[in-house]
Amino acid sequence: MGSYLDGVVVAGDRRGRKLGSPTANLRIGADVGLADGVYVGTVELEDGTRHSAAVSVGRRPHYYEAGERLVEAYLLDFDGDLYGQKIRVEIGTLVRGQRSFESEEELVEQIASDVEAVRALHG
Numbered sequence: 001m002g003s004y005l006d007g008v009v010v011a012g013d014r015r016g017r018k019l020g021s022p023t024a025n026l027r028i029g030a031d032v033g034l035a036d037g038v039y040v041g042t043v044e045l046e047d048g049t050r051h052s053a054a055v056s057v058g059r060r061p062h063y064y065e066a067g068e069r070l071v072e073a074y075l076l077d078f079d080g081d082l083y084g085q086k087i088r089v090e091i092g093t094l095v096r097g098q099r100s101f102e103s104e105e106e107l108v109e110q111i112a113s114d115v116e117a118v119r120a121l122h123g
C-alpha cells in the first residue's frame, strides 16, 4: 500500500478558488517522510466517499521563499466546503516536483496539465 496522511482541513490563502483549483489544505511537519511534489491521490471524506485528487505537497515556492509546508488536495469531482473535516489523503504516483513559474498564468496552466495527468493515471 502507498502512504497516506490524516488531518483536519485548514483554511489556506483562499487563492485556489480564484486560480480555478480550490484545495483542501492539511498542515504537515517537515519530518513527514514524503518528498515535496505533485502526486496522484485519493481523498476519503468523513462520509466515507472517495475522490480522485491532484495533491501538491510543499511550501508553494511560486508564492513564498520559505512557506509553511502543506498538503493541498484538489478534488477532481467535488464542489463544497471541507474546512474542519477530518480527511485522509492517499498519496500515489509522483507526477513532478514543486517549482515557481514566470507568472501565475503559467502556474494555472501547469495545474491544468497535472489534473489531466491525474485523470489519465486514475483511468
Ligand SMILES: Cc1cc2nc3c(=O)[nH]c(=O)nc-3n(C[C@H](O)[C@H](O)[C@H](O)COP(=O)(O)O)c2cc1C
Pocket: 011, 012, 013, 014, 015, 016, 017, 019, 021, 022, 023, 025, 038, 054, 055, 056, 059, 060, 061, 062, 063, 072, 073, 074, 097, 098, 099, 100, 111, 114, 115
Ligand atoms: C495540482 C497542483 C499543483 C501545484 N503545484 C504548485 C507548484 O509547482 N508551485 C507552487 O508554488 N504551488 C503549487 N500549487 C499550490 C498552489 O500555489 C496553491 O494551491 C494555490 O496558491 C492556492 O493556495 P491556497 O489553498 O492557500 O489558497 C499546486 C497546487 C495544485 C492543486
